[in-house]
Amino acid sequence: DAPMVSESDPQAKSLGYVANASKADKAKFTKFAAGQNCSNCSLYQGKAGSTSGPCPIFAGKQVAAAGWCSAYVKKA
Ligand code: SF4
Structure with a gap:
């Protein structure tokens, strides 16, 4: 499997x-709402029930299903 994205990765930080x-930095990212995470983001490509999976924002890496970033888009 691809490596996990590190929180210290420059792109992850930005x-x-x-x-x-x-x-999540709720003061900086005021659009964050409780309940949002990668597993219910429309960009998340992990299988249902997986703990991690690919995300096109972080090509070649995996994000945590329980993770979050400011590119979050609620799954329709
Ligand atoms: Fe990717 Fe960010 Fe969505 Fe997570 S919240 S799946 S890192 S775009």
Whole structure:
């Protein structure tokens, strides 16, 4: 499997990615709402029930299903 995105990755930092959505910077990213995480983001490509999966924002890496970043788009 592809490696996990590191929170210290420059792109992860600029997008405010965190592996645990509850750690999202809510002061900086005021659009964050409780309950949002990668597993219910329309960009998440992991299988249902997976703990991690690909995301086109972070090509070649995997994001945590429980993660979050400011590119979040609610799954329709
Ligand atoms: Fe997670 Fe969506 Fe951000 Fe990708 S775009 S890291 S799936 S919140």
